[in-house]
Amino acid sequence: MLVATFFIGLVHTGTLLGAQEQRYELEITNLTRAQSFTPILALSYTRADPRVNDTAASAGLLGPGGSVFIEINDAMGSDRLSLGAMLIPTNDGFFAFQNL
Numbered sequence: 001m002l003v004a005t006f007f008i009g010l011v012h013t014g015t016l017l018g019a020q021e022q023r024y025e026l027e028i029t030n031l032t033r034a035q036s037f038t039p040i041l042a043l044s045y046t047r048a049d050p051r052v053n054d055t056a057a058s059a060g061l062l063g064p065g066g067s068v069f070i071e072i073n074d075a076m077g078s079d080r081l082s083l084g085a086m087l088i089p090t091n092d093g094f095f096a097f098q099n100l
Helices: none
Strands: 006-015 022-030 041-045 052-057 067-073 080-088 094-097
Touching: 022 080, 041 067, 052 067
Parallel strands: none
Antiparallel strands: 006 022, 022 067, 041 052, 041 080, 080 094
16 A cells, blocks of 8 residues: 655745735645655635636655645635645556645
8 A cells, every 4th residue: 555645834925916815835745755746736716616716836756855835826715725746656646635
């Protein structure tokens, strides 16, 4: 059984252009000893309307013990965040979080 362990931190980094638009910084740390992840995709959306409002992705692979930062906006009143990536070197292992 393949188990991937990682840490996700969310930090509010301030208001952007409009009063309802905020920017968040995600810190994702790979706590595994030998598992890498593909670039991590983040999506923001609202519960009432599941269309994607903003997307962001990390640059490059996330190796064991490494951390990446992703900045994403909650434009249009987004109140949900989802993340996903593939575990490598396998092509059938993924991690995903929905409705954070």
